[in-house]
Structure formats: C-alpha cells, structure tokens
Amino acid sequence: MKNIFVNPIFWEGDHICIIDQTKLPVELVYEGCRDISSVWRAVKKLKVRGAPLIGIAAAMGFVLGLRRSKVKTWPGLLQEARKISRYLASARPTAVNLFWALGRMVRVVEAHEGEDKKRLLLFLKKEADAILSEDIRMCFQMSRHAACLVKNGDSLLTVCNAGGLATSGYGTALGVFYRAHEEGKSIKVYACETRPLLQGARLTTWELLHNKIDVTLICDNMAADLMRLGRIDAVFVGADRIAANGDFANKIGTYSLAVLAYYHKIPFYCVAPSSTLDLSLGSGKEIPIEQRDPLEVTSFYFKKPIAPTGVHVFNPAFDITPASFISAIITEKGLIRKPFGRNLRRLHGRLSQKH
Numbered sequence: 001m002k003n004i005f006v007n008p009i010f011w012e013g014d015h016i017c018i019i020d021q022t023k024l025p026v027e028l029v030y031e032g033c034r035d036i037s038s039v040w041r042a043v044k045k046l047k048v049r050g051a052p053l054i055g056i057a058a059a060m061g062f063v064l065g066l067r068r069s070k071v072k073t074w075p076g077l078l079q080e081a082r083k084i085s086r087y088l089a090s091a092r093p094t095a096v097n098l099f100w101a102l103g104r105m106v107r108v109v110e111a112h113e114g115e116d117k118k119r120l121l122l123f124l125k126k127e128a129d130a131i132l133s134e135d136i137r138m139c140f141q142m143s144r145h146a147a148c149l150v151k152n153g154d155s156l157l158t159v160c161n162a163g164g165l166a167t168s169g170y171g172t173a174l175g176v177f178y179r180a181h182e183e184g185k186s187i188k189v190y191a192c193e194t195r196p197l198l199q200g201a202r203l204t205t206w207e208l209l210h211n212k213i214d215v216t217l218i219c220d221n222m223a224a225d226l227m228r229l230g231r232i233d234a235v236f237v238g239a240d241r242i243a244a245n246g247d248f249a250n251k252i253g254t255y256s257l258a259v260l261a262y263y264h265k266i267p268f269y270c271v272a273p274s275s276t277l278d279l280s281l282g283s284g285k286e287i288p289i290e291q292r293d294p295l296e297v298t299s300f301y302f303k304k305p306i307a308p309t310g311v312h313v314f315n316p317a318f319d320i321t322p323a324s325f326i327s328a329i330i331t332e333k334g335l336i337r338k339p340f341g342r343n344l345r346r347l348h349g350r351l352s353q354k355h
Helices: 036-044 051-068 074-089 096-111 117-149 173-182 199-210 220-228 254-263 340-348
Strands: 009-012 015-019 030-033 155-158 188-192 214-218 234-237 241-243 248-251 268-271 318-321 328-331 334-336
Touching (some): 009 051, 015 051, 036 051, 036 074, 051 074, 051 096, 051 117, 074 117, 096 117, 117 173, 117 268, 117 328, 117 334, 155 173, 173 199, 173 234, 188 199, 188 220, 199 214, 214 220, 220 254, 234 254, 254 268, 254 318, 328 340, 334 340
Parallel strands (some): 155 188, 155 234, 188 214, 268 328
Antiparallel strands (some): 009 015, 015 030, 241 248, 328 334
16 A cells, blocks of 8 residues: 655654644645644644544654653653643543543553653653554554445545544545545545635645545535535545544534435445544543634634624534444444444443543
8 A cells, every 4th residue: 555645743853743734735834843832732723633643743742741851760750741641631622542642651651660761761752653653554454444335436525634634644534535546446525625724625635636536625515415416425534532332523514414414315434543432431422522712713714804803603623423323433443333332342342541
C-alpha cells in the first residue's frame, strides 16, 4: 500500500513538526512545537485536529513536557507526569484518543519506578513512537476491512476530514477511499463543506485532489437533495468517541447525515480505530461535547462578519449519532454490525478508557 503524500506530524531533532491545518488550503505550512504549551495551543486552536492525530500529538507533547522539567527524582517525575497529562487533556474534551494516549504515557512512568530521568525519557519516546506506528497500521487495516463495502462506480459522501491530516498520514474514512482507489475502483466522493470551520472544504477536498480522487464539494445543506436524486451510494465518516452501545460523537452535522441516510436507505458507516472506543460510557448521552468560540459562527473563518454583533450563538463542535442509524462500525479488527453493544465488547474485549 502506498503512502499518502501528507505527513502531518513528525519528530524534527529535539522538537515536533506539525502541519498548521488552519493555513490550508492556501498554504502548506510546517510549524515547530518546542515545548508543551505550544503543543497544547496547536491542539486547542485546531492546528492539529482529528481524534487519532490529537492522541499522537499529546504523546509527543508529553515527552517534550517531561524533558523540560527540572525534576530529576522518580517520585517527582511521576507527579510531574500526572500534571503534564492533566494539562494536555484540558486542550479538548471530546476526542477520547487524547486521554487514551496520555494514559499510556503516564503508565510508562508508573511502570519504571526508580528509573533515572534520562532512561525514562527513552522509554517515553519509544511509547510515543509506538502510538504513531500503531495508528499507521490501524489505518491501513481499517481501509482493508472497509474497502469491500465500496463497489466500482460508487458515489460516496463524507463530512469533515477523516483523512491523512486527521491521523498519522493515511486516514480513517478517507483511508477507505484511498484503498478503493488503489484497488482500481472508480469512485466519486462528495465532501460536505463542514461549517463553521470548513474542514471538509479546506482539508478533505485538498487531500483528495492531491491523491487524484474525483471529489465534488457541496454545502452541508445540499446532502439531502443529492440523496433524493439517488446520487449517493454510501456515507463514510470518522469518529471522536464511540460509546459502548455504538453511539458515537463526530463533527457537528454527522447526525443529520445519518438521519438522512437512514430515511433514504443508504448505508452509513463509521470508521475509527479502537483507540476511539470508550466502553466505559454506556451511551452517547455521556460523551462530553466541546462548545467552541461564537466567532467561528458569526464570522467567516474569523475574518469577515456574517452576523449582527451580539446575536446569541450555539456552537457545539460535535454531535452524537445514535447506533440505530449506523450500518456498521469499522475498526482495525474488522467490521462490527448490530447489536453493537455485544459485538464491540466481543471484538475488542472489555476495554475501558481511563480519563
């Protein structure tokens, strides 16, 4: 399987290099993150975004944070590690991959009681690199499992960006499109713009065009008409957190697409790695939803005002799609169909996320 052209995060000597996704599609700008606060800001300001990539960035940022700490004894380093974890976890509340990755990093410190700082940092760097490598492998596995759901000539719909920019460089939902394309299938993709921050317009279309995938951009409110006209064969989306019953959180607008697909009898698929599962939550009602800056709605990408000053704004970053509307969930372990509660636990074991 070939590599996608984009590499959204990597080590550059003693610091992290990221693509500043707020600059796309006008500029491809790589930015260096040299300390933990710059990683926190990158996640908070959506320079780094997408649940798997947020987890990778958090793990790398954890290494930077402990490296710069002046504490040298193991008990002090453990206390510092927990403090760093809490700080990075505060950047965004919905994507469980963030907490999953930080939990892994803290457990590395806990497992190496008495180690000196230099050796401990080697173990932590190795763990962060493992999280990155695992994501690459999981994305490839998901795409292989899900590509069988795509037929030659299909027209597919997606929302937001679940591609290389949201992961280690291959993608979850978009990875399915890449795999189908590599298998020689002729496909057409419709990308919802994804208001208010236009991740579909700015990022997904940019990725797909560079990878020679036939893509058409639509406004979010055009999806229903496309379905009515019979021009959508399946919907593929990513996820930021999947509850034990199969309900999942994804970018705002996903729920409405699921309802529309259900009404029009169109298959609706969620593609996400097992790091996105949170089997400690019984349903989507328990998933915390991030509320973001009203300016994202009242101005066009923070620049040109498009609403009167003082208007009330409701701006959740995510919504919850009930399991009843989902045809299947695809993880690196395979296709999971209803009943999701039983099958998620059977395929992935009794996984629980520690926040």
